[in-house]
Amino acid sequence: MTTNPSTISKKEAPPAGGWGSLKGIASVLFRERASPAVLETLASQNKAGGHMCTSCAWGKPADPHVFEFCENGAKATIWDLTIDRCTPGFFAQHSVTELRGWSDYDLEMQGRLTEPLRYDAVTDKYLACSWQEAFDGIGQELKALDPKSVVFYTSGKASLETSYLFGLFGRFYGHNNFPDSSNMCHETTSVGLKKVIGSAVGTCVLEDFDHCDAIFYFGQNPGSNSPRFLHPLQEAVKRGCKIITFNPVREAGLVQFINPQSPVEMLTGHGTDLSHMYLQVRPGGDIAALMGLCKHVLAVDDSRQAAGQPGVLDREFIAQHTDGLEAFAASARAAEWAEIEAVSGLVRADIEQAAEVYIAAERVIGVYGMGLTQHVHGSQCIGLFVNLLLLRGNIGRQGAGMSPVRGHSNVQGQRTVGISEKPELVPLDKLAGMFDFEPPREKGLTTVDACEGILDGSVRGFVSLGGNFVRAIPEREAMEKAWRAMALTVNIATKLNRSHLVHGRSAYLLPCLARPEEDVQASGSQSVSIEDTFSHIYGSIGKRTPASGHLLSELAIVAGMAKATLPVHPKWQWDDWVGDYSVVRDLIEETYPEEFRDFNARMFDKGGFYRGNKARERTWETDSGKAEFTDPTVMSALGVGDAPGRYHLITMRSNDQFNTTIYGFSDRLRGLEGSRAILLINPADMSRAGLKEGDLVSLVSDAGDDVHREVPGLRVTSFNLPNGCVGGYYPEMNVLIPLWYHDQASKTPASKGVPVRIQAAVQA
Structure with missing residues (x-):
């Protein structure tokens, strides 16, 4: 079976939102034959007492809209709560080899996985097994492998509680091999921002968008990837904020928005024009565009100073809080406009006009997505963007700052509680004292490192907490061939995807609860928590009946594997941790006391609770103790330049x-x-x-x-x-x-x- 239409039709792109958004939701509701309970779930989604969306990581306001979900968030929830079931009977009818020929869409359309499965090489099929059989088999394989040869991957959806225990499991086992989906999208933020401002995450909170005068927007598409962002963007524009967009694609979500919750806009079809300027920068041209912006800001400052007028730079901020301006300013002044135009694909007049908006704005937010991070010199893109904001003190005050928009709902939170291959980012000494063990200290494997290890045979096992890793990575054909040589692959999932069909010699497919479903353990119904892109923590409660009585929570599955793999230890209380998730939250608070103070008491605060950000307070945890201006070594972010026919x-x-x-x-x-x-x-x-x-x-x-x-x-x-x-x-x-x-x-x-x-x- 394969479903992928062979033809394409084209028409004029509509505004973001509007009736098209409602039709998109309705089409999935109809296809999945959603029950009234699904509509009840959507009504409380991203609100106190409801479940937090499993789609993007956008913030949840303290005073939510009537419907605090977007088209993609609704689709994700409906997709989870489908009535279709992918049972062992389905796998009895189809070999794994056959299923590898199916499309991604058709695989997931089979519905929710219902029972644990193990791969049988004789029949080339997944066969049902008991949970204990699965855990024992996985434990036996893991005990036979060198822990350094095993990778524990996370997709970005798992809760803080599950992620924390997954990190403990891996370190008790003996490795720091914790790549996650951030490695494929925003790891450049974690590295680039950390270097220049001392924070691995953005400095803004949701309320900053109520106070900014301009938003400089690079390489992020809210219409498709974070539609609830369109509400604060629309409100900002209505009060006079100017959005300057740099993106190769002219995306509808940054051109015009019709608010589906506004009867007037829906009836008239008239929305809000969003971007004041929309500059279609060439791929890799962001460094050049940012250099042009900084060059013009410095030129205007020089001109005004020479005329005896007040300059445009925030000199007090620069003197007190930054380092390295002189070297960068010299490079910016020396940069040739001809090269800036050629690399960026933009004309000087447009860049200067955009820079004038920056100069006129008292408070500026920098927004970016993977269009800025997924380049060979993406870290330098981020450095230049920070340079622009530092020139006028636009980090560390209300209505200003850097705001990367994260993807998966808890990808940032997983890093916060220890899912990191970088041991220096995890409080290993604290964990050693709490759990009476010696943590591994060597650096673990990133996504790229893990792939290289699979290709050369040094990685022998892969345990995936959600996701579709094989489909998401580069070099897919070579990777799929090498994947099957691994001794063990384990996938924790809600639905079937291609990664489950590209397996090791021993392979297990473990079905878990979805976040909207009720999770009942020994102490009763459980809640979990996630972190949004603004470093706010939220509680989430699932209330729907699980898709199958055989399903376990992600946390229970992690604990089951750990118990079957690790020796008994008096401080490794897996049963207690599964029985009451609040005990896990107490451990998180003990490990990270500053960020998670009174965790259990605050997790259902309206609008979440803020775990803090030193850079927002203008405390710079960098090598110099100040925010760093960086001097780019290249003008293009591309790793391979232009050539005829390329x-x-x-x-x-x-x-x-x-x-x-x-x-x-x-x-x-x-x-x-x-x-x-x-x-x-x-x-x-x-x-x-x-x-x-x-x-x-x-x-x-x-x-x-x-x-x-x-x-x-x-x-x-x-x-x-x-x-x-x-x-x-x-x-x-x-x-x-x-x-x-x-x-x-x-x-x-x-x-x-x-x-x-x-x-x-x-x-x-």
């Missing part, structure tokens, strides 16, 4: 997906309907390449490493993109990304500027 591919998510989960085949906000097997390219580039609308082509890697990587069968589709840029859907295009093509500092795959060539389809 294009730079940006991987994109549609309006009808969340990460690797494909809800359908409508990319409504780009005016595209139907097939995902498309190549987006601007009409001028299409003409220069001798291509016509609808031509069938392949994309091939042009990374210069002599490895053949190809995605065939793509339909040429004209689209508004910068020259030399092509677009295609994630995760289908991941096969074109070399494993070595990643940010130099963080090893985040450089998915927003992949060097490729277009190859005509071979005629039969």
